[in-house]
Amino acid sequence: MRQNSRLRKIIIGVDGSDASLEALRLGRSLAEPVNAQIEVITCWTYPQVFGKYIMDGFEIYKETAAKVLDQSVSRVFGPELPRDVRTRLVEGNAKVSLIEASGGADMLILGRRGSGGFSGLHIGSVSSSCVAHAECPVLVVPAPDSRESD
Secondary structure, eight states, X not given: OOTTOXXXXXXXXXXXXXXXXXXXXXXXXXXXXXXXXXXXXXXXXXXXXXXXXXXXXXXXXXXXXXXXXXXXXXXXXXXXXXXXXXXXXXXXXXXXXXXXXXXXXXXEEEESSOSSSOTTOSSOHHHHXXXXXXXSOEEEEOOTTHHHHO
16 A cells, blocks of 8 residues: 555456455445545456467457446446446456556455356465555455355
8 A cells, every 4th residue: 555554546356256246345345434446447358369360259258348347336336336436448367457457556356266267276366466466455355155165
């Protein structure tokens, strides 16, 4: 956090998973009492392909990510975003993009494990990388149902 330790900007990474929605809810509850700005970020990338030619139809990846972002904020904030909440769709690797975004934030909040395919992990690779490399404090939030099974 900055020198005066006042929470002004919270970045929340969202991928539509239960843990990321819980991170968004917690970020909202932390931001409201101190009037902090919230920036909700969803990252997306084109799939890796062999060769140098990219086929048509890859716009679906960006459209899908935009839909995840819109649905996530709607589930937590309702149909109208509060004026201190911004959303941003970022093309790029989630680890790199969130670490870069952390440079302008007082806190980064992430779900403990997102929509990746390794269910046995206690912390996801994005969360782990951000904890190790972010330029601000990182809060990693478990999904609501995982608290009972830990």
